[in-house]
Amino acid sequence: MQLTNRSQIVVNKQMTFWEKMYLPAIISGLAITVKHLFRKRATVKYPEETRPVSAVYRGWHVLKRDEQGRENCTACGLCAVACPAEAITMTAAERKKGEEHLYREEKYAAVYEINMLRCIYCGLCEEACPKEAIFLTDRMVPSDLLRSSFIFGKDKLVEGTSPETKIDISQRTNAHRKP
């Protein structure tokens, strides 16, 4: 009974003299390898060139500020609860008088750390966030020599206040809203 047309009958055929010489086979092998000498290289030299990534790529997180440059995060801890890898830790603090231009609400995250080695870049923190404070971006986390330097604090997560240092997430949010 033949189920597929991929089956092959095994034959224990003796090699002919031509095949036993091996040299023709070796020469055709050499021809194949030398053709590869002129092929396009598959390598992407990473830090200098990067592959194009999709608009919804999930990489290095950003903690957003609002239009007036105040941090959105209120240290509610929902992202930390949602995180399946338990990569997020934070310490909440109360906003003092005179800090209204820094933090949008009365409570804020004094310390906010993501362990980039634990993070699995699933994006659940972004979904859990009620304040639109945390987003994943298309930036890749750079390599480093120390494990401790992969614990990213607010210095590496919060975006800047000036327009140049703001991190654009419009592509990502638009892509999410589409359906």
Add this chain to the structure above:
Amino acid sequence: MEFIIVKFVLVLIVFLVSLGIAAYSTYAERKIAAFLQDRVGPDRAGPFGLLQPIADGVKMFMKEEIIPTNADKGLFILGPSIMMMTACMTGVVIPWGDTLFINGTEYAVQITDVNIGILYIFGVVSIGVYGIMIGGWASNNKYSLMGAIRASSQMISYELAMGLSIIALIMTTGTLSIREIVEQQQGFHWNVFIQPLGFLLFIICAFAECNRTPFDLPECETELVGGYHTEYSSMKLGFYLFAEYINMFISSAIIASLYFGGYNFPFIDQLGLSHNMLTLLGTLIFFGKIFFFIFFFMWVRWTIPRFRYDQLMHLGWRIMIPLALVNILLTAGVVLWKNGQLFN
């Protein structure tokens, strides 16, 4: 006195050139391997990764020197030393070029023209086996010993076929001096056209003698960890690896000079250049031929997988040696027939 100075300078140049070429062969090997596999290869150290051999050398020197407790210390150090010494010694008899006229005196671009040049090379190369054997034995490690046994039996088996293939060549040339053999191939009368079978046997044996793929059983990682140099570290390992590349360079030079006319090239007389210019051009062309064969060694390495051990021995004893004998017989017949001595 002047003789000694000239020879000393030549020795120094040949020594440095073979070291330099061996160093850059490691780079070329990695680059060619990468290119044949659609990769880029080392490109971080310097432009196009050209400083990679220096980085590798520094790394080798900086590594910790380990001599195993149960190893035979004297022999353990002797192994790589023999290997390196014999590798550097073979370059002596190779004619790197024709003669140069400096201030009216004629200097041959060769360290010494021994009239038994080929025998000298064979002698020195077979001492090289001791380097591997002693190193593997002194390590007191079963993998090293297995690698060493494989290496020495392989080299001895293939040296026979190599010697026999050379005998056929010597019968046609009538000399053992490499310079004379090269001079006979003036222009385009290369020995490869006279001795195609001999050339084929010789190049296969050269692969085996250099422990290059498909004959790299002495150091096949999948079976023997690292082969005969498993226990070696730091520059002693470096010496083994380096000697292998020098051997490859020297075998390429021998193949080029015995079968591909050495420093001769077609239309050498029609260029109308001065003698010194022709010598320099010839040397450049000789190095071009050597580089081609080094490339060929690497090309084959990244094409053909390694033999099984019984296949290796089968090929060596039951195919190469009979073929070499047949080649000798045919050559002898043709030489006699040309001299009119065959049927009377």
